[in-house]
Amino acid sequence: MSECHSGPTPATLPIVPGNGSANPDRRVVAIIGPPNAGKSTLFNRLTGLRQKVANFPGVTVEQRVGKARIGGKREVNLVDLPGVYSLDPRTEDERVTHDVLLGKMPGIPRPDAVLLVLDSTSLSRHLMLAAPVLGLGLPTLVILTMADELERRGGEVDCAALAKQLGAPVALVSAAKGEGLETVIEFLSGAFGVPTPVQLPVLQDVPRCRQWAQAVGSQARYRSPAPPIWTRRLDSVFLHPVLGPLIFLVVVVAVFQTIFTGAAPMMDAVEEAIAVSGQWIANLLPDSPVRSLLIDGVWSGVGSVVVFLPQILLLFLFIGILEDSGYLARAALIADRTMAKVGLQGKSFIPLLSAYACAVPAILATRTIENKRDRIATMLIAPFMTCSARLPVYTLIIAAFLPDRPLLGPVLGLRAAAMLALYVIGFLAAVVTARILKSSILKSDRTPFVLEMPPYRWPTVQSIGLRLIDRAKVFLRRAGTVILGVTVLLWILASFPMKDGQAPPIEESIAGAVGKSVEPLIQPLGFNWKVGIGLITSLAAREVIVGTLGTIYGMESESETEGLQQALQQDLSLAGAVALLIFFAFAMQCISTIAVVRRETGGWKWPVIQFAYMSGLAYVSALAAYQIVSRLG
Amino acid sequence: MLQLSFKKPHPHVSHSLADLRPGEEAVLEHIDLPEDFARRLMELGFLPGSTIAAARSAPGGDPRVYRVDGSEIALRRETATRLHVRTFRS
Ligand SMILES: Nc1nc2c(ncn2[C@@H]2O[C@H](COP(=O)(O)OP(=O)(O)OP(=O)(O)O)[C@@H](O)[C@H]2O)c(=O)[nH]1
Ligand SMILES: [Mg+2]
Numbered sequence: 001m002s003e004c005h006s007g008p009t010p011a012t013l014p015i016v017p018g019n020g021s022a023n024p025d026r027r028v029v030a031i032i033g034p035p036n037a038g039k040s041t042l043f044n045r046l047t048g049l050r051q052k053v054a055n056f057p058g059v060t061v062e063q064r065v066g067k068a069r070i071g072g073k074r075e076v077n078l079v080d081l082p083g084v085y086s087l088d089p090r091t092e093d094e095r096v097t098h099d100v101l102l103g104k105m106p107g108i109p110r111p112d113a114v115l116l117v118l119d120s121t122s123l124s125r126h127l128m129l130a131a132p133v134l135g136l137g138l139p140t141l142v143i144l145t146m147a148d149e150l151e152r153r154g155g156e157v158d159c160a161a162l163a164k165q166l167g168a169p170v171a172l173v174s175a176a177k178g179e180g181l182e183t184v185i186e187f188l189s190g191a192f193g194v195p196t197p198v199q200l201p202v203l204q205d206v207p208r209c210r211q212w213a214q215a216v217g218s219q220a221r222y223r224s225p226a227p228p229i230w231t232r233r234l235d236s237v238f239l240h241p242v243l244g245p246l247i248f249l250v251v252v253v254a255v256f257q258t259i260f261t262g263a264a265p266m267m268d269a270v271e272e273a274i275a276v277s278g279q280w281i282a283n284l285l286p287d288s289p290v291r292s293l294l295i296d297g298v299w300s301g302v303g304s305v306v307v308f309l310p311q312i313l314l315l316f317l318f319i320g321i322l323e324d325s326g327y328l329a330r331a332a333l334i335a336d337r338t339m340a341k342v343g344l345q346g347k348s349f350i351p352l353l354s355a356y357a358c359a360v361p362a363i364l365a366t367r368t369i370e371n372k373r374d375r376i377a378t379m380l381i382a383p384f385m386t387c388s389a390r391l392p393v394y395t396l397i398i399a400a401f402l403p404d405r406p407l408l409g410p411v412l413g414l415r416a417a418a419m420l421a422l423y424v425i426g427f428l429a430a431v432v433t434a435r436i437l438k439s440s441i442l443k444s445d446r447t448p449f450v451l452e453m454p455p456y457r458w459p460t461v462q463s464i465g466l467r468l469i470d471r472a473k474v475f476l477r478r479a480g481t482v483i484l485g486v487t488v489l490l491w492i493l494a495s496f497p498m499k500d501g502q503a504p505p506i507e508e509s510i511a512g513a514v515g516k517s518v519e520p521l522i523q524p525l526g527f528n529w530k531v532g533i534g535l536i537t538s539l540a541a542r543e544v545i546v547g548t549l550g551t552i553y554g555m556e557s558e559s560e561t562e563g564l565q566q567a568l569q570q571d572l573s574l575a576g577a578v579a580l581l582i583f584f585a586f587a588m589q590c591i592s593t594i595a596v597v598r599r600e601t602g603g604w605k606w607p608v609i610q611f612a613y614m615s616g617l618a619y620v621s622a623l624a625a626y627q628i629v630s631r632l633g
Numbered sequence: 634m635l636q637l638s639f640k641k642p643h644p645h646v647s648h649s650l651a652d653l654r655p656g657e658e659a660v661l662e663h664i665d666l667p668e669d670f671a672r673r674l675m676e677l678g679f680l681p682g683s684t685i686a687a688a689r690s691a692p693g694g695d696p697r698v699y700r701v702d703g704s705e706i707a708l709r710r711e712t713a714t715r716l717h718v719r720t721f722r723s
Contacts, residue, residue, distance in 0.1 A: 085673065090673060124702060125703065206675040207675065207681065227703075235688070239689035239691070336709065337693060337695060346696065448711075451706070451707045452705070
């Protein structure tokens with residue numbers, strides 16, 4: 001691939017005056033290109049960071065700065081940007097790229113140079129973006145990515161000829177395999193040369209731009225690759241009118257079943273490890289308030305959440321495969337009709353799917369939605385999708401109250417089915433809410449739906465593995481900060497006021513008093529004051545309730561030997577358990593989500609409406625569920 | 634390609650992209666949509682004069698994937714009816 005480093009050598013060109021050339025270490029280089037061209041993959045290669053990479057357009061929605069080593073101690077600041085089709089922004093994510101490029105983004109100086117990343121397998125189309133980018137007059141390296149795919153599918157391009165046509169150096173790389181990157185490093189470490197002026201088309205005239213791109217491509221002897229055969233074959237199955245939806249269903253059921261049964265042995269192992277290590281630490285410490293804090297407060301509180309790590313990783317494994325393979329875009333296509341019925345479009349489905357992992361990135365991902373009102377509606381319904389923080393709550397309660405019985409033979413167990421039902425009611429709440437919003441306060445004209453279908457790609461073990469490791473870190477960090485903090489605070493509140501130098505029974509402590517004070521409000525839902533404390537602490541994050549109950553039961557001496565599940569059975573009736581599940585399905589118990597909605601909508605109005613609506617819905621539905629179920633039983 | 638006929642299509646019969654049968658190809662004539670959205674479609678390859686093929690769709694036939702310029706792009710039926718094409722049928 002080295003023969004592809006070609007074009008005007010930067011050294012022979014005049015050096016651009018600018019803030020960059022004075023101090024090479026301060027230079028800022030922007031990565032620009034169409035969506036899904038491989039920008040973030042390249043950025044990760046060059047900086048060693050782990051920007052999210054996935055196989056659908058619109059993954060990156062924010063700028064991200066990273067330092068790329070370019071030999072010795074020298075570094076440049078690379079900026080990974082959202083993908084764009086042209087330089088006039090139509091969506092919020094495209095605006096980010098536009099602003100960074102023109103130096104309008106606070107905190108990021110105007111770039112000194114540009115890496116223009118184009119997918120070599122769709123070069124004729126992607127070259128259209130070269131016209132406006134070269135027109136900026138910034139030093140530019142044109143990077144043609146996916147070299148491996150181009151070669152495999154029998155395409156070809158003459159980089160030297162292309163460089164001549166574009167007046168800028170060209171590199172053919174495979175960012176995924178790390179091939180051809182020397183040229184990029186060379187460009188980054190050299191003095192940036194401005195592109196040789198070439199005849200560029202009038203930018204406003206898209207057909208002209210296209211003709212220009214076509215001409216440039218044929219001058220560079222570009223031979224488009226053969227169509228992706230496997231993508232066509234797979235689509236004939238996944239988009240088959242009958243098989244397609246059927247496969248979708250089977251996959252969903254399999255995922256739920258695996259999350260329940262597959263994760264169980266690993267969860268048992270983690271639980272065992274936490275119990276043993278807790279004992280071990282307890283034996284080392286003298287009996288004191290500190291020991292009580294550590295074992296009863298921290299260890300049982302944080303430990304009861306950490307147990308769910310295997311299950312959450314399993315969920316992320318599935319989401320990762322979905323996103324990296326390219327199936328996600330097909331799922332959005334299949335879902336478009338449903339989304340259209342509630343007034344949204346298939347594009348909203350992509351953020352909604354990622355909300356199954358966590359609502360925060362999902363709300364950021366709504367930036368790709370063109371219509372402002374559609375975007376706000378999608379943000380408002382995203383927290384109804386069952387995020388991974390609900391998983392521990394659901395699992396704990398379901399396992400405590402439902403027997404492990406097969407429901408549909410060995411295919412689907414009762415517990416997995418209950419879990420599936422909770423996911424479905426969350427989705428239904430989202431859909432109904434969207435419908436209400438889109439036919440009232442957020443009414444708008446239907447915006448057209450356009451979605452690029454990426455080719456299917458094999459998810460690599462490495463990329464999925466890294467994601468899981470990162471996810472595990474996030475989860476453990478949360479356990480070590482938010483959950484630990486709340487747990488310690490709770491332990492303190494539950495230990496005072498002291499009676500004769502002894503912690504009081506929790507009922508008489510400050511925490512108990514707080515729980516008791518909300519009890520009248522939640523009693524109609526079948527919850528007692530202990531659950532009340534959990535509901536309050538879980539305002540920080542949903543899974544905190546598990547940690548909180550762990551701490552409360554850990555401190556109550558009589559239940560010390562029981563597991564969390566058994567202790568819970570004494571405090572909740574079956575009807576109360578159903579009500580609690582439904583409460584968690586609808587309530588917006590998450591400070592991070594509130595904060596991100598505020599940031600993205602630019603004010604408190606929407607997050608306040610959203611919080612009030614979700615809490616109200618949660619309360620009323622839980623109330624109804626408790627009253628109905630307790631009468632039935 | 635079997636539909637390639639030497640007879641010119643009737644000049645007055647105007648088809649829309651939505652009329653294409655799966656697998657059928659046509660040449661785009663013009664886009665009857667607001668300027669800014671038409672531009673986005675053109676940036677994606679839907680340029681007058683380019684050949685477009687209808688491919689698979691979501692169950693029920695809407696939205697459908699169209700192949701243009703080596704990429705696959707899904708459009709809803711309501712959008713596809715605004716893209717006027719010349720087919721190779723007579
Ligand atoms: N075969 C192959 N696949 C690649 C290469 N580079 C990236 N990919 C894959 O292409 C897909 C898109 O990569 P990203 O790096 O997320 O693309 P992006 O340009 O950042 O996309 P957006 O953020 O959505 O604009 C992922 O599935 C990558 O694994 C490459 O050189 N070869
Ligand atoms: Mg990206």
